[in-house]
Amino acid sequence: MDLPVKQDAGHELSAIAEQLAEQGWCTVHNLFSPADIRALRSACLSEWEDGRFHQAAIGRGLNAARRSEIRSDSVLWLDESDASPAVSHYFTTMQRLRSAVNRELYLGLAELEAHFAVYPAGSFYQKHLDRFRDDDTRTLSAVLYLNQDWPEASGGQLRLYLDPDCQTYRDIRPEAGTLVLFLSDRFWHEVLPATQQRLSITGWFRRRS
Numbered sequence: 001m002d003l004p005v006k007q008d009a010g011h012e013l014s015a016i017a018e019q020l021a022e023q024g025w026c027t028v029h030n031l032f033s034p035a036d037i038r039a040l041r042s043a044c045l046s047e048w049e050d051g052r053f054h055q056a057a058i059g060r061g062l063n064a065a066r067r068s069e070i071r072s073d074s075v076l077w078l079d080e081s082d083a084s085p086a087v088s089h090y091f092t093t094m095q096r097l098r099s100a101v102n103r104e105l106y107l108g109l110a111e112l113e114a115h116f117a118v119y120p121a122g123s124f125y126q127k128h129l130d131r132f133r134d135d136d137t138r139t140l141s142a143v144l145y146l147n148q149d150w151p152e153a154s155g156g157q158l159r160l161y162l163d164p165d166c167q168t169y170r171d172i173r174p175e176a177g178t179l180v181l182f183l184s185d186r187f188w189h190e191v192l193p194a195t196q197q198r199l200s201i202t203g204w205f206r207r208r209s
């Protein structure tokens with residue numbers, strides 16, 4: 001379900017929460033302005049060019065492992081307390097979304113963890129659920145894409161499986177400004193290989209453990 005959202009419109013945030021309550025996922029297109037996305041994209045690229053990313057891992061803590069046959073992107077975790085204006089604005093907007101979702105869905109979302117992700121051409125992330133085996137606090141996944149003019153032929157879609165048996169799916173193009181939200185424990189998903197560099201911010205709203 002695609003939702004147009006006017007910036008700062010509280011009732012539009014409620015509409016997102018309603019979609020999540022109904023179907024557990026939605027895509028949103030105008031929560032961030034084109035200027036917001038451009039600023040996030042340049043922040044991401046300048047960190048990338050400074051070599052601050054590392055190869056993404058599967059799992060967390062002692063269980064974290066780098067498995068490039070499962071995922072081949074690189075990530076940089078974002079620190080809200082030491083963020084550029086673009087990244088601060090990302091956190092502020094997402095916190096507003098968090099409040100709206102909590103009001104309507106009682107998910108008890110407490111905090112947001114987020115990282116930039118760069119998928120170089122040819123990289124992918126195989127089918128997975130976002131909940132860790134040893135940590136079930138990730139509740140709502142939120143992926144925001146930073147790619148201007150992304151043709152269908154470039155691949156790199158997020159394939160979101162809509163049922164637990166993965167019989168039906170929706171392919172979502174990682175086009176600048178598209179935000180995908182889905183319940184972390186319910187929706188299997190994968191990132192299909194892209195033919196060009198693919199940028200995003202992936203966030204997870206967590207409930208308290």
Ligand SMILES: O=C(O)CCC(=O)C(=O)O
Pocket residue numbers: 117125130143157158189190191200202
């Ligand atoms: O970039 C995407 O479309 C999804 C990324 C993802 O599934 C993840 O980082 O867990």
Ligand SMILES: [Fe+2]
Pocket residue numbers: 128129130189
């Ligand atoms: Fe994921």
